[in-house]
Amino acid sequence: MPLSVKGTLLLNEDPRSVKKAAKIIKNGGLVAFPTETVYGLGAAANDAAAVARIYKAKGRPADNPLIIHLSDFDQLKMVARDIPDKAFHLANCFWPGPLSLVLFRAEKIPALVSAGLASIAVRMPDHRIALELIRLSGFPIAAPSANRSGRPSPTSYRHVIEDLNGRIDAVIKSNTCTVGVESTVLDLTRDKPVILRPGGVSKENLELALGETVFISGLSKKDATPRSPGMKYRHYSPDARLILVTGSQSRRYNVIKALANRYLKLGLKVGYLNFKLESSLNSRISPEQMASTLYSSMRRMDQQGIDIILAEEISPEGLGLAVMNRLKKAATRILHAG
Ligand code: TXA
Ligand code: MG
Numbered sequence: 001m002p003l004s005v006k007g008t009l010l011l012n013e014d015p016r017s018v019k020k021a022a023k024i025i026k027n028g029g030l031v032a033f034p035t036e037t038v039y040g041l042g043a044a045a046n047d048a049a050a051v052a053r054i055y056k057a058k059g060r061p062a063d064n065p066l067i068i069h070l071s072d073f074d075q076l077k078m079v080a081r082d083i084p085d086k087a088f089h090l091a092n093c094f095w096p097g098p099l100s101l102v103l104f105r106a107e108k109i110p111a112l113v114s115a116g117l118a119s120i121a122v123r124m125p126d127h128r129i130a131l132e133l134i135r136l137s138g139f140p141i142a143a144p145s146a147n148r149s150g151r152p153s154p155t156s157y158r159h160v161i162e163d164l165n166g167r168i169d170a171v172i173k174s175n176t177c178t179v180g181v182e183s184t185v186l187d188l189t190r191d192k193p194v195i196l197r198p199g200g201v202s203k204e205n206l207e208l209a210l211g212e213t214v215f216i217s218g219l220s221k222k223d224a225t226p227r228s229p230g231m232k233y234r235h236y237s238p239d240a241r242l243i244l245v246t247g248s249q250s251r252r253y254n255v256i257k258a259l260a261n262r263y264l265k266l267g268l269k270v271g272y273l274n275f276k277l278e279s280s281l282n283s284r285i286s287p288e289q290m291a292s293t294l295y296s297s298m299r300r301m302d303q304q305g306i307d308i309i310l311a312e313e314i315s316p317e318g319l320g321l322a323v324m325n326r327l328k329k330a331a332t333r334i335l336h337a338g
Helices: 015-026 048-058 073-079 085-094 128-137 157-164 203-210 249-265 287-303 320-330
Strands: 009-011 031-033 040-044 067-069 099-105 119-123 141-143 170-172 184-187 194-197 241-246 270-273 308-312 333-336
Touching: 009 015, 015 031, 015 040, 015 128, 015 170, 031 128, 031 157, 040 048, 040 067, 040 128, 048 141, 073 085, 073 119, 085 099, 085 203, 128 141, 157 170, 157 287, 241 249, 241 320, 249 270, 249 308, 270 287, 287 320
Parallel strands: 009 170, 031 170, 067 119, 099 184, 241 308, 241 333, 270 308
Antiparallel strands: 031 040, 040 141, 067 141, 099 119, 184 194
């Protein structure tokens, strides 16, 4: 795919280029950088004007807060206050890594970073370039995923260019977002820890580390208003229509085959997620593999002009919970095969 880059600087991963990226951030600019989950679109977390430009570049609704990225454990106290022991414990267990903790916001962090909320989400990414960029820019970096609002998150610099070319100052070139889905967002501002968004760290591992039950927001009827504002928007969507097929394995298989035949006869282009027509039922890919290729597969199918994506339910264990969450949000239709 040829890249035409107007106005957005393409930087390599070498130390000099990362230093240049840090300088752009220090001067109030926006830089897209790789993390172990997806690409982030970064600005200095203490620069309200730069943070405002992030919302504008992405077309992001003003009520959807960003995540603050740290390179050093000591920086936690710069961005949060009244930090509970549980937060330090979880940070020790999972950082650097794909876990964002929701804590009370420190005064010096502009309200815009968290869309006016009294809390902030914070994590330390497990990625050499991201850590070096934050360290060299001298302050934690506020960053949402580096996609246009509503599009699948980018896992390669090419995806960032597709969405944000000319709207941001620079992109660090990399293809190293190995987890492939975003971080788990865990709210620690209430009595009980609650997952606001499932992601790269599983509920099972959080429960093992905490020795208590971890709840998932939105599962009970009482929790009707989303506590993670970002979760109310249609998200992660390819241009193609995505049909998610749930139910028992053999019935799913038959329904997907029947749907594929129907659409192919109509002359439509059909793509598959986590499903191979020619393979046996037992040769499906793992939730980790599914997560790491989910968004790039959606984007590739859009590039190929696929009309209908048929996606198959996977078990919601481990990373499967995050994959199912994203598939449900991307789906134009969920079909229960029985
Ligand atoms: O892996 C990731 O989390 C990536 C990389 C770049 O770190 N970032 C990412 O950011 O996915 P974004 O902006 O696409 O998603 C942030 C999520 C949203 O659902 C937002 O609502 C939630 O975190 N969030 C952020 N701050 C929050 C807060 N104070 N309270 C509740 N939810 C919050
Ligand atoms: Mg996002």
